[in-house]
Amino acid sequence: MDLFLQLLITGILVGSIYALVALGWTLIYKCSGVLNLAMGELTLIGAYVCLSFYQWGIPFILALAFTLVVGFALGLLTEHLFLRPMVGEPVLSVIMVTVGLSFFFKGVVELIWGTDTVVFTPTIFPIEPIFIGKVVVGQVYLWAFIASIILLIAFVSFFKYTKWGLSMQATADDEMAALSLGVNAKIVYALAWAIAFMAAGVGGTLLGNINGLNISVGYLGLLVLPAVVLGGLNSVPGAIVGGLVIGVLQNLADGYISPFTPGGVKDVFPFAVMVIILLFKPYGLWGWVRIERV
């Protein structure tokens, strides 16, 4: 039971980071219909930018804020240069543009920052663990959880209460109607990418704080795909719940299945879950069901 609680809580804490990144992914899909496979590399870029700021001696909170600014700018730029010309092209082409972007970003990151694992020094979060009952939780995880929850709340309230958020929701719901009501779709698309970059950047920074930062953080970014498939591609609550569930499942699999295998279950299990979901409930928990013949 203790083991179960331990795994559950660790899973939720890590899952909150996935939820944050998945939120960015869902946003892009909802607003512009682009299935983004470059999410992992967006987390990488954000994490390395934050690391660079931090190493220049800027306090962590401020560095994180700067990362958000850089992410915002990069998001606008990426959307304008690569995704704007692809509006109206077949879905596969758009997906492959994001694949191209993922290679490009990864190459650039490797070129600028190298491939060695780097850690945030001096360490930001104290190493001493916290005991909640019998459950041991690293402070990094706890702070990452708190940061993700704050950002999740910030983003969700942005959608609910601001003019731009509402116009993004409107575009996602019915683009034609939104256009006729005077919503500027171009700005909405750009904004979606900017927010995705920001969310991924913070997610990457937090992940980098947990295990040190190297290229494999980008693979962790791929884990958002099972999360969004579970939650339903175009559902914001789905992305959040999906992220948390994937985090928990991953940790449970690591705890209970790993002893019977040579290893590696932790990385693969979310994808195995995804295949099962796709076979039985392809539109996830809250995704829009499109009835189509296959």
Added chain:
Amino acid sequence: MGFRPCGVYHQQYHQDHAWWQTRFVWGKMIFLFIVIFYLFPQFAGLYMVSVFNIVGYTILAAMGVQLLIGYCGQVTLGHAAFIAVGAYTSSILMLQVKWPAFLVEAGLVYPISLIAAAIVAGLWSVLFGLPSAKVKGFYLIMTTMAAQFITVDFIITQYVSQVGGRGSYFSIPPGTIKIGPWVIDNDMKYYYLAAILVILCTFIMANLIRSKIGRAWIAIRDNDIAAEALGVNIVAYKLLAFFVAGAFGGIAGAYWITNLFFVSPEHFLFPWSLWLVGVILIGGVGSIYGTIFGALFMTLIPEGLKALIFILTQSSFILDLMPFLPLLLEKFLYVKEAAFGLAIALFLIFEPNGFSYRWWQMKNYFNLWPFSY
């Protein structure tokens, strides 16, 4: 079927079915064969030959991707998994099975393992193609991606690699790989093997495409509902496409082990799957030429770029001008990756039909030249 020059009349069906219909095409093809099998290996030097081994491998590997994406419309982002299955099947058969002495003497072990690799990889591919009966588009992409991670990162890395207790990679003793009396042990021989396999696979693929099967695949790609209304059994043909594509992947994998004499899961990671999709996108989707052009472009351009940077670093004047060049050479792998990503994105934005479309335009231009109307 393309244009025929003036004055060429067909009186028999077999003329219409012929692969090479005019003397000019015959001449061109014979010339091509001479170049591939004699002139190129004779005069190109060992380095270029080894580069072309990679080209051959890329063509073999991308052929299946081309079939699935370009002809059947089933996007796959996990093809490296099937190549890995082929490579491991072949090497396990060669290393772990006690073959009867006469088979070893006759040099049939490698050919048998090659065929077995094709079949096993094809069946493995069908297994992951099964969801295509239920989902399509993005969801299918997700399942093929899952195939990649489940197969390579889990099953092969954690279980298959441990077979025989050799650690994470299998190494194949020299002299094991032979076809009949022909021992394949140097770059030149890999080159000939690659040439033969590529020609064979291209031939099979081209024949499939112009048969009933190929037309069914193209119908599914263009409009699956209409195809079903016309009596095409969609699920069966999709699974057949997965099988054939996987089999091409298996052949590519079995070829790859001859090239390196060992096999490791690291050769078949997710980026390689994406790379293969990039190859056909740049070459042209839905065209066999596209596979070949794409493979040539993606292998030769980086090599050329590397050679160019290397030559530039040799002159001290240019080195003063651009002091970052040696660093670029040192980190060339990353430059290549970034350039490749950019190339895919730019090709899709500016030249979505790839090289094969330009090739087609060029051919048409010269067909009608000098009177273009």
